[in-house]
Amino acid sequence: MEGSLNMVGYGLAAIGPGVGIGLIFAAYISGVARQPEAQSRLQSIAILGFALAEALAIIGIALAFVL
Amino acid sequence: MSSTAMTALRSEEFTPPSPADFDLPAIGGGGNTFEFMGQQMQLGVTKPMLQIILVAALAFGFLFMAARKRAMVPGKLQFSGETAYGFVRNSMGRDIIGSQEFMRFVPYLVTVFFFILFNNLMASVPFIQFPTMGRAGMVYGLAGLSWVIYNAVGIKKHGFSGYMRLQCVPAGIKGPILLLLVPLEFMSNLVVRPITLALRLFANMFAGHLLLILFALGGEYLIVHGSLLVKPVGILAWVLFILVAFLELLVQFLQAYVFTLLNAMYISGALADEH
Numbered sequence: 318m319e320g321s322l323n324m325v326g327y328g329l330a331a332i333g334p335g336v337g338i339g340l341i342f343a344a345y346i347s348g349v350a351r352q353p354e355a356q357s358r359l360q361s362i363a364i365l366g367f368a369l370a371e372a373l374a375i376i377g378i379a380l381a382f383v384l
Numbered sequence: 385m386s387s388t389a390m391t392a393l394r395s396e397e398f399t400p401p402s403p404a405d406f407d408l409p410a411i412g413g414g415g416n417t418f419e420f421m422g423q424q425m426q427l428g429v430t431k432p433m434l435q436i437i438l439v440a441a442l443a444f445g446f447l448f449m450a451a452r453k454r455a456m457v458p459g460k461l462q463f464s465g466e467t468a469y470g471f472v473r474n475s476m477g478r479d480i481i482g483s484q485e486f487m488r489f490v491p492y493l494v495t496v497f498f499f500i501l502f503n504n505l506m507a508s509v510p511f512i513q514f515p516t517m518g519r520a521g522m523v524y525g526l527a528g529l530s531w532v533i534y535n536a537v538g539i540k541k542h543g544f545s546g547y548m549r550l551q552c553v554p555a556g557i558k559g560p561i562l563l564l565l566v567p568l569e570f571m572s573n574l575v576v577r578p579i580t581l582a583l584r585l586f587a588n589m590f591a592g593h594l595l596l597i598l599f600a601l602g603g604e605y606l607i608v609h610g611s612l613l614v615k616p617v618g619i620l621a622w623v624l625f626i627l628v629a630f631l632e633l634l635v636q637f638l639q640a641y642v643f644t645l646l647n648a649m650y651i652s653g654a655l656a657d658e659h
Contacts, residue, residue: 357479364645372580378587382403 327381334374341366398605401597406518406590408432435506435516443498472497472644480648481655489651492533496526497644500585504636507593508629515589515636520582527582530647535574538654550656573653581646588639592632599625 345363349356410428418425450465458466472494477486500517507515517523538547551573552566599621606618 357475360475361480361645361649364642365649368580368584368642368646371584372576375580375583375587378591379583 321381323381327377330377330381331374334370334377337370337373338367341370398602398609401594401601403590403594405594405597408514431514432516432519432522435512435514436503436522439499439502439506439516443495443502446502447494447498468498469494476645476648480645481652485655489648493644493648496530496647497640500526500643501637501640504589504640505633507589507636508633515593517585517589517639518593520586520590523582523586526585526643527578530581530650531578534647534650534654537651541655547654551654577650581643585639585643588635592628592635595628596625596632599628 341363345359348359408431410426410430411434412428416427418427447465447469450461453459453462455462473486473490476493476497477490480486481489503516503522506512507518535547538550541547542550552570553562554565554569557565603618603621603625606621607615610618
């Protein structure tokens with residue numbers, strides 16, 4: 318079986334964004350649980366934070382294939 | 385036929401799926417090849433190109449048929465069309481861009497949402513089963529369009545220098561720290577944004593499809609070539625294939641949603657008043 322060390326590196330690099338996205342949605346869920354009427358407001362902030370955190374993982378996967 | 389043909393095609397060694405599985409040959413035999421930026425390119429029409437045209441027709445057909453009757457008591461089709469349109473209009477347009485200016489952008493947002501959603505769903509339609517957005521070129525076009533739109537909207541409202549100040553200088557910060565922050569904000573808001581926007585959609589579709597190929601081929605390999613005790617694991621892999629396929633449906637919808645939502649957010653950021 319063949320493989321590339323890049324993918325192992327990408328797996329390690331994805332831990333950070335994974336934890337970050339988990340924290341963002343944990344905060345979002347508890348925010349909605351405390352104040353359900355704020356959902357539509359929190360949702361866009363949560364998705365924005367998710368997009369920013371996920372950008373790191375995306376840059377990682379691009380570099381894993383390119384390098 | 386299939387199992388003997390498959391074993392003849394694939395060697396005894398297990399060959400894991402690779403990005404090369406996405407390089408479909410041109411329809412009607414390979415055409416000419418040419419060099420482009422150090423890459424070997426094919427001249428010809430491939431399956432994703434046909435899909436993107438089919439999807440454009442489907443999305444137009446669905447929305448046109450749903451909007452055609454405009455009955456007071458909507459039928460099933462009109463109801464589903466109205467619900468989907470209302471979802472994009474209210475949760476992405478009105479809530480994010482704001483009730484002042486959002487109507488201008490609703491046609492664009494609805495188009496982008498349905499176009500991407502139908503393209504993504506192509507990965508799960510039997511006999512097609514290929515994500516159009518799994519080819520990076522398709523996505524770069526969409527992200528480039530979004531980049532042009534939000535920048536043009538911002539420049540039109542604030543003027544060029546005002547817009548650059550809005551995007552590059554964070555509010556309420558003075559002093560030498562700006563030397564560090566301005567280049568960072570410039571990179572993040574004007575350079576990296578379209579790239580991450582494109583790669584997010586591409587990477588999700590690509591990785592999901594690769595995962596499905598892996599489960600299908602791995603299961604087939606275990607069942608055909610595995611020893612007696614390993615064969616049930618192959619069946620388990622196929623069960624997982626079905627479950628992951630359902631997960632993919634969720635991801636396909638979510639990515640269309642996120643792409644449209646980010647488009648709306650970039651537009652609202654470009655329209656924001658100066659601080």
